[in-house]
Amino acid sequence: MLKIKNLTKVYEDGTVALKDVSFEVPDGEFVAVIGLSGSGKSTLLRCINRLIEPTSGEIWWNGIELSGVSGEELRRARRQIGMIFQHFNLVNRSSVLTNVLSGRLGYVNPIASVLGRFPQEDIKRAHASLARVGIGDKAENRADELSGGQRQRVGIARALMQEPKMILADEPVASLDPALAHSIMRHLQQINKEDKITVLCSLHFLDLVQQYSTRAIALNQGKLVFDGTPKEINDEKFIEIYGREAERIG
Amino acid sequence: MKNENKNGRFPRWLKTAVVILVIFLLYAYGLQVTRVNLEEPLEPQRQENLVSLIRSFARPDIFAYETETRRTAVSLRMPCPEEIKGSQVSIEGRQLLIVPNCVTTTQDPITITGSGFLPNAEILVAWTPIGSTSTRRVADLKASETGEVAVTFTMPDVRPSEEPQTLEVVEVIDRNIVGLSETTYEALDKIVETILMALMASTIGTLISIPLSFVAARNLMQNVKAPMASIMSGLILLPILGGGAYWLGQLLVGPLLSPEATMLPALQDSLTALGFVGNFIFVLIELFFLLLPLTLGLVGAVFANLVGSRLGEQATMRLPEGTLRILNFGTTVAGTAVLFILLAYAVVWLNVLGIREFVPESFWAQIGIYIWPGLVLGVAAALWALRAPAKYHYPIGLVVYNVTRTIFNAVRSIEPLMMGFVFVVWVGLGPFAGIMALTLHSMADLGKLFSEEVENIDEGPVEAITATGASQLQRIVYAVIPQVTPHYIAYIFYRWDINVRMSTIIGFVGGGGIGFVLQRNINQILYTRASVMVIAIAIVVIVLDNISARVRSRII
Numbered sequence: 001m002l003k004i005k006n007l008t009k010v011y012e013d014g015t016v017a018l019k020d021v022s023f024e025v026p027d028g029e030f031v032a033v034i035g036l037s038g039s040g041k042s043t044l045l046r047c048i049n050r051l052i053e054p055t056s057g058e059i060w061w062n063g064i065e066l067s068g069v070s071g072e073e074l075r076r077a078r079r080q081i082g083m084i085f086q087h088f089n090l091v092n093r094s095s096v097l098t099n100v101l102s103g104r105l106g107y108v109n110p111i112a113s114v115l116g117r118f119p120q121e122d123i124k125r126a127h128a129s130l131a132r133v134g135i136g137d138k139a140e141n142r143a144d145e146l147s148g149g150q151r152q153r154v155g156i157a158r159a160l161m162q163e164p165k166m167i168l169a170d171e172p173v174a175s176l177d178p179a180l181a182h183s184i185m186r187h188l189q190q191i192n193k194e195d196k197i198t199v200l201c202s203l204h205f206l207d208l209v210q211q212y213s214t215r216a217i218a219l220n221q222g223k224l225v226f227d228g229t230p231k232e233i234n235d236e237k238f239i240e241i242y243g244r245e246a247e248r249i250g
Numbered sequence: 251m252k253n254e255n256k257n258g259r260f261p262r263w264l265k266t267a268v269v270i271l272v273i274f275l276l277y278a279y280g281l282q283v284t285r286v287n288l289e290e291p292l293e294p295q296r297q298e299n300l301v302s303l304i305r306s307f308a309r310p311d312i313f314a315y316e317t318e319t320r321r322t323a324v325s326l327r328m329p330c331p332e333e334i335k336g337s338q339v340s341i342e343g344r345q346l347l348i349v350p351n352c353v354t355t356t357q358d359p360i361t362i363t364g365s366g367f368l369p370n371a372e373i374l375v376a377w378t379p380i381g382s383t384s385t386r387r388v389a390d391l392k393a394s395e396t397g398e399v400a401v402t403f404t405m406p407d408v409r410p411s412e413e414p415q416t417l418e419v420v421e422v423i424d425r426n427i428v429g430l431s432e433t434t435y436e437a438l439d440k441i442v443e444t445i446l447m448a449l450m451a452s453t454i455g456t457l458i459s460i461p462l463s464f465v466a467a468r469n470l471m472q473n474v475k476a477p478m479a480s481i482m483s484g485l486i487l488l489p490i491l492g493g494g495a496y497w498l499g500q501l502l503v504g505p506l507l508s509p510e511a512t513m514l515p516a517l518q519d520s521l522t523a524l525g526f527v528g529n530f531i532f533v534l535i536e537l538f539f540l541l542l543p544l545t546l547g548l549v550g551a552v553f554a555n556l557v558g559s560r561l562g563e564q565a566t567m568r569l570p571e572g573t574l575r576i577l578n579f580g581t582t583v584a585g586t587a588v589l590f591i592l593l594a595y596a597v598v599w600l601n602v603l604g605i606r607e608f609v610p611e612s613f614w615a616q617i618g619i620y621i622w623p624g625l626v627l628g629v630a631a632a633l634w635a636l637r638a639p640a641k642y643h644y645p646i647g648l649v650v651y652n653v654t655r656t657i658f659n660a661v662r663s664i665e666p667l668m669m670g671f672v673f674v675v676w677v678g679l680g681p682f683a684g685i686m687a688l689t690l691h692s693m694a695d696l697g698k699l700f701s702e703e704v705e706n707i708d709e710g711p712v713e714a715i716t717a718t719g720a721s722q723l724q725r726i727v728y729a730v731i732p733q734v735t736p737h738y739i740a741y742i743f744y745r746w747d748i749n750v751r752m753s754t755i756i757g758f759v760g761g762g763g764i765g766f767v768l769q770r771n772i773n774q775i776l777y778t779r780a781s782v783m784v785i786a787i788a789i790v791v792i793v794l795d796n797i798s799a800r801v802r803s804r805i806i
Binding site for chain 1: 302554567588643710714715716718719720721724727729733735736749
């Protein structure tokens with residue numbers, strides 16, 4: 001269970017990215033986070049695993065106050081939260097296998113990992129993760145030799161290595177063409193259903209939201225303006241979320 | 251509107267005219283300050299000197315020659331008998347006339363004229379003094395296009411003798427390259443020395459600068475924050491663990507390095523039997539023992555920091571607010587005092603304030619003096635720190651970043667030439683001083699360049715690796731190092747190239763390498779030899795540049 005209470009983030013330049021946001025996510029949900037560019041979706045996701053420090057408010061997850069931990073405790077919490085990025089954020093010059101194995105960094109012996117050694121079972125698990133997302137044959141390739149869709153699958157495999165209880169996906173399909181977008185979304189959906197992993201996924205296209213998510217929350221200028229099922233987003237709600245000038249295309 | 255007003259008051263042409271006038275005056279003054287003088291370089295004597303210098307450089311002394319010669323001997327009397335006359339020789343179609351055929355003093359001129367030589371042949375007049383086996387060159391000349399010669403010279407020395415002495419007119423009839431000149435061999439020897447000097451300085455400098463470059467990268471350090479208790483516990487433990495480890499190291503290697511110890515000399519004897527490889531192994535072993543106390547001290551200091559920050563972190567997390575405040579206060583007093591004592595000791599040791607003679611010699615007595623002002627300062631700092639919340643995380647990473655950066659820039663700004671000078675004072679003339687100077691400069695220079703590379707990386711992978719729960723060290727190894735490796739390698743080659751060029755200059759202050767002989771040759775006006783050295787440097791720099799370009803394109 002993820003509980004966000006009065007979360008506010010003000011950047012150093014004075015930009016208010018999140019304003020008093022509160023919501024709850026029961027385990028196993030597939031939550032779409034929607035809103036215009038700059039509405040605070042990325043900031044929200046990054047505050048949850050503290051890639052960005054919240055200014056005020058509380059984040060509770062399975063009895064831990066994520067907004068209050070630091071050092072070792074923070075790392076222990078982070079390793080159970082996978083993250084997928086719009087620009088994949090792979091280490092281009094490393095092999096696909098190394099990229100996937102780096103998902104284990106929160107678990108393995110720190111000294112061995114710094115020397116590049118991983119337990120045999122982790123290596124097996126990495127191959128299995130790659131096979132699961134359909135690129136089992138690419139383990140030895142360099143990450144930058146892969147196409148966009150393949151790279152995002154590596155990103156998913158890396159997140160899976162963390163044995164996460166929750167996955168944060170920051171516009172995972174915004175850099176991909178529609179066909180690839182669906183394939184990546186299906187992988188996320190499958191992970192959500194089969195592994196019972198909570199997914200928080202920011203998305204741009206409403207058809208993807210309707211098709212894959214069990215629930216949607218919407219942000220507008222840092223404020224939570226909608227929290228409900230995707231079906232509830234009618235024309236009136238749409239204007240509230242995206243503003244008057246927007247035209248419904250999805 | 252404002253803009254228009256401005257333009258109204260100062261027309262554009264006026265502004266341009268003022269700028270041109272300022273530039274004109276600047277150059278006029280610059281010319282005077284730099285004493286540009288166009289007449290002196292136009293003087294015939296100076297032009298002649300320049301031409302002869304350039305010609306010497308254009309004729310490098312690369313090859314050794316074997317010359318085939320034809321000799322014609324004429325006799326010379328020292329001193330002159332009563333009757334002074336000339337004498338004539340004729341051999342194989344060559345005629346020589348020497349007038350007079352005797353000298354009494356070194357001022358007496360002798361004239362040799364002749365014909366029947368090879369056109370434009372190089373000719374020298376050689377004298378073998380009586381009772382001597384070595385020949386001295388007394389005159390140089392060149393035959394005319396028709397094979398005639400004429401030269402007037404004086405003898406460098408007079409050796410009176412009853413017997414007539416021999417002057418030989420030696421005509422070069424053929425010249426063959428038989429190999430490389432001694433200058434070339436010396437240049438090869440010294441350029442190898444230079445390359446190895448530069449290589450060692452670059453690699454050692456790199457090894458030291460890599461870990462430091464991560465500490466000097468803003469993007470890695472700005473998120474490193476620690477609560478007061480962590481920072482101060484680290485400071486308190488620093489002299490205890492660091493100093494303790496250093497002392498332990500001294501205790502361990504002390505008996506080994508003392509003059510009575512026999513182990514190292516015995517080892518040296520047996521290892522030098524293996525030649526330069528054995529010597530290398532011995533130097534490594536000796537270096538290990540010499541650096542052991544320092545290394546242990548550094549490890550102790552790092553350990554102190556880790557333990558201190560860990561303890562502080564745990565305390566900050568677990569303790570209730572009130573207790574934490576008391577702990578923060580106490581550790582701040584002690585930590586600040588420790589910092590003050592260390593700094594005061596360093597300042598007095600360096601004698602920055604010129605008060606060294608008024609302070610007791612003994613370490614502990616000095617500490618006794620510093621401890622009270624240290625504690626007073628500590629209390630002041632602790633009171634100041636009370637203003638912040640007890641769990642406030644201070645941006646200690648930025649402090650470390652700024653300190654490292656400042657040190658890099660300070661060391662970088664000192665020319666290796668100066669450092670070479672200092673190290674020559676410390677370790678004596680030779681390449682060792684050069685290596686140390688170049689290493690120090692490379693370290694600071696590469697440290698800065700490397701850290702800028704780290705600051706330019708794509709932050710995405712760092713973010714992704716952070717999100718997996720990785721520690722700072724794992725983040726560096728998995729997200730930063732793969733991104734910066736090609737740039738680091740490129741910089742190492744670049745630095746090697748710079749070090750080759752710099753080591754030529756360091757040689758000028760006695761830092762060894764090819765610069766040392768280059769300077770000697772220039773001072774002795776042996777420009778044809780200096781030219782060989784310059785060519786050797788140019789070849790090495792060009793080759794290194796090519797290799798580095800290739801390596802770079804291969805890696806990236």
